[in-house]
Amino acid sequence: MIQLPSATAVGRVLPKEAFYKHLTLSGDLKEKFVTDIKRITLSNSLTATTLHLEAGTEVAEILVLTVELKKQQFDGRIVENIARQNPHKLLFLLRFEDKAQLAVYHAKLYTTAWIPCDKILLQVKGLTLDEIWQGFLEQIALQDGLTEHRPGENIGTTLQRQEMILKLQKEIEKLEKRTQREVQPKKKFELYQQLQELNKRLEDTKNA
Incomplete structure (x- = not known):
């Protein structure tokens, strides 16, 4: 599992109902909280104090939620909505039986x-x-x-470049198949x- 300093530990179970009240959710997503999620725990709170580090200019606290x-x-819209509508930076540990992501x-x-x-690994760098938050994004995204x-x-620029590379790769794959099927020489x-x-x-995008 993720190894974090003991000073960051919280271990508080968060009632799912609390999310219903504070998040703007559609009816079907509220239902997904019931059908998809068993429990949400605030596992750790990473701050300059708990990690004995300097305060950041953009990130004041990183919360680790075990879902x-x-x-x-x-x-996945459940997790996305929790993160998008929360002012904190959130790191999610999603667990199902003996697997996690x-x-x-x-x-x-x-x-x-x-x-x-037991194979989950995340470095605090x-x-x-x-x-540290940038390091989490690098390792996960x-x-x-x-x-x-x-x-x-x-890191946002890096992720945008990655998205463009993925998009171009899909376009190339699709065009390669069209080229192989085409019979007219012209x-x-x-x-x-x-x-x-x-x-x-x-290639230009990769080297940009």
Whole structure:
């Protein structure tokens, strides 16, 4: 499991009803709280005081919420709404039976793959809460082999580049299939040229 300093421990169960009252939710999402979620626990509170660090300029507190699920295929909008409508930075540990995944929200919800609970690993890296939160985003949101967070770069810029790379990869895959199916030489050549342009855009985006 995630190893955090004992001074950050809270361990307080949060009634699901509390979320109904403070979040703007559609009727079906309120129902999902009942059908998908078993229990929500405020596991840890990461602050400059509890971590003995300098205060950040943007992040004052990171809350770790452990969400025990009734089923693995849960509605991710639940977690997204909790994060989007909460003023704190939230790190989610989602658990179902003996498996777990981590999740964070930054313009959209990012999750890791489901793995055994005892294999979950998250490093606390940084000298301020800003740096620690950025480190969490890097470890959870960035996919291996797509792009890297560059020194001095805003993590939001890194994630935008990753989204563009993923979008271009999907377009290239789709166009490659069209090119392979095309039988008319002229049309096939046109598609090939489009494919070359997309591949160039992909390389330019990776190197931007």
